[in-house]
Amino acid sequence: MGLFRKITYSFLLFLLVSLFGLSPTFAVTGEHPVLIISSYNPDARQTSGNIYDFMEEFERLGGKAPIALENMNCKSFSESPLWKSKMKEILDKYQGKRAPVLLVLIGQEAWAAYLSQEDSVRGNIPVLTALASRNAIILPDDSVDLKTWMPDAVDFFDNYADSSIKAGFVYEYDVEANVNLIKKLYPDTRNVAFISDNSYGGVSLQAHVVAEMKKHPELNLILLDGRTNTIYTISDKLHELPPNTAVLLGTWRVDMYDGYFMRNATYTMMEAAGDIPTFSITSVGIGYWAVGGINPAYRPLGKDMARQAVRLLQGPDSDRVEVEVIPNKVMMDSKIVKEQKLDLSFIHQPIEMVNETPSFYEQYKYHIWTVGTILVVLLTGLFVSLYFYYHTKKLKDELEDSESALREAKDRAEESSRLKSAFLANMSHEIRTPLNAIVGFSDVLASGGSSEDEQQGYVDIIKTNSDLLLRLINDILDVSRLEADRVTFTFENCDVVPLCQRVLASVSQARKSENEFIFECDRESMDMRTDTQRLQQVIINLLSNADKFTRNGKITLKLEVDENKRVAIFSVSDTGTGIPLEKQKLVFERFEKLNEYVQGTGLGLSICKLTVEKWGGEIWVDPGYTDGARFMFTHPLDIEQPKK
Template structure:
């Protein structure tokens, strides 16, 4: 049995009591805070035994074994002229460990009471300081003694190794409680415990900061790469758009050049006839019959020139969206009958004009003037190329597809299949020497059809001559009077849909 060393626990005294009385002479109550651990129970027993030396002080036990609510309530109701000694505070009455802020919450219940520590607990957070042990790892000393005993079977060198104690104070708490350093016991250690903790864990803090910086750098690089990728995709998209725009501009330039070339040729032809025959009419040697013939030629070419100019203005206005469409509910049967009468004079002698419609009346939301313009163009063209037989204007109502089909069929020579799409091009004349015309009528028809949301094409299945079909949607929303035509530009030489 080893004898107890002179500084063993048997001679331990809680010097924090003397420290508290030296700093706060008027103190009457000292509360001891302990928890549900063996250390807390032992500490409470030692303090109870030592309390016999302080009959003028009242001991208040804040014991977590009585329940956390009771401990918190006891601490909150400490009377005036009280101080606190922190022992242990880790385990509650149910055996569960307290949260890290539990001790702070306990002390905040009564912040006017000064707090000291007898174990080092709370110094740097809640306690001003105290007489605390210098904790060290004695496992190595004990292990060496055990090993030596087994090696030599000698127990004489075995001894107790007790930790020393010191007065330790937190500089921040001393300033907070206005305690002068000269009032502290001799040899007291004053330090910024928060800085000491930070210094102890500085390596981990550095690793944490480095990790955070690395994460931020990684996020920045990722964001930068994603941004570069988006910029690359945007540049590729813009490059594609520029290529398309350039191709459209080149195509538009070619179409403009072709349009101007055709227009100059078409205008020059009737204008030359007007100028030439007008000059011949000035001769006094002309007979009355010759003068009348030349005058008729001038009038005919003047009308052709006027028609050409009107068609050019129409198609330009349609493509630019400058023509205003007036949508209203119209009876298409009346429109068709009126168109048949208007174009009767364009049919050649012996050609019969027919109108085929399954109903006596049908109301359709449309622009009556533009619908009439399409039908007149189609009927006039049919009249030019049909010398015998008939020209039929037909109407079919397709409720399932939501369309009204207007068709103009003739018994003329027909159009070759490989040229049926070309007839809708500007200034296109399949037989320019046989019949006169501007070559813009069908181009205007297609532009109007697209503006109203319809279609126009040549029926390739029709073999009795030529049959043009115009599909007009039934469900046009008028939207209001004088709605402007136009919208997206569609090339006039694009392929026509088949029936």
């Protein structure tokens, strides 16, 4: 909304002044206003924009005084004798209750017209100025020939420091710095042609250049004055300039016939100047003609003026003079500098380069951003798609694994149910057989009538079947405790060679077997830490199992040591019926019996497997042995802590 108001106000101001030639007064009803006097620079947008910014910021900062606006409607320098009287007329309008509390001067002409007034006219009203140069000329009398008049330049800080001007912003056109720049870049220069137009700014700038060039007597100053020339005559003179001449641009808007020319005039001069090195003291021509120049750093001043105005009206330091000189900057045409290979290393301040070829990124940054954004979106979409694809695939794999696990669990459950049924059937048979013998022969003993030898035979039968029943129950309890991890091993140092020999002898005697029991070991003794009872149990189970399936054969217990793996290797080999290759892994399962007609529960090998794994070993059937069956298991040599 603020931008719309600004554009609207500037447009109306421009229309009132340029179309109707009015000198309007925009004033808020009230006494003692802030009086703005504008000399009307032809660049109306700059003037009106600064005025609007001033009014908006002044109100925002709490300025209470009404604002009145007067326009002097200054044009060419030919009207300059009238400006002094115009200024006096405006000041006379604001007397008594209408006397302004602050006077704001905008533009070179208003500035000069005010400085040309008598002290009695200027009075003691505080003044704020802007869009003016510190170097000015005092307006001439009516009797002066304006076309040939060569005024002396005056400096505000040297000549008017004690005036009522308390604040503002002024430009400083640094002729000395620009001449030194010309001499550094073009040391053969002998002439400087200065171009200025038929405006107050052009004449005052020419007076300033004339004064400054006296510091360089080695250079000849050629004045191309718009008061006595048109664009065409100046173009002719540019053709006729002597060798080793450099052009210094001032301003060019108004010619000797008061005709207005904007940039098209400087283009015409540029065509006439040819290859003459051209510099600008005001930024005119930079970017399409001039090599460069040292110019004021022009900027909008309306808001800064408002802040100074509020300070002058309300601040405790309102009496302080604060006229700020706008700093200068170095501007150079990058294209010309590169074409002429000019060395700028002597310039020790920042340089603003115009016509600089932008980098590839600067030229196509919006295209790059667009393509980059599209790529980011596409890549993001790709990554999101891949994420969901792999996430979906992972879920699918997990579902398949779950389905496979469920099938496996179902199969295991069915197998477990089958084994349980088989186990119950087998147990009922295994338990019933010794129980029948115990009950039957107990009844026979109880009935009497038997001889002493017969009674002793019955007792032996009852004892044998009682031992069988007890062993059966112990096996079931061992499996349950091992699977529930409720068995604690007690490890101690033990010489396993004599232990194996004793176990072999006891099994041979207990089984009353017709098989030959053999022990093989290349050591006479071997100490290691083990649970003696559990180790004996495993060996006894394997030897008893081998004896059960062997008739009139050999059963060999062998002990070896693998120093690399640090394990003892036990093996029990027989010359019995053997085990089919496809069933060798099944023999360690619970309740598994390869021959249903052989006495036993099918728990012995399962107990062996659980026990061996408990102490950290492995047990397996040797698939390469074909003379019967060979069971092998390992026992670590280095057991520091017992496993629970």
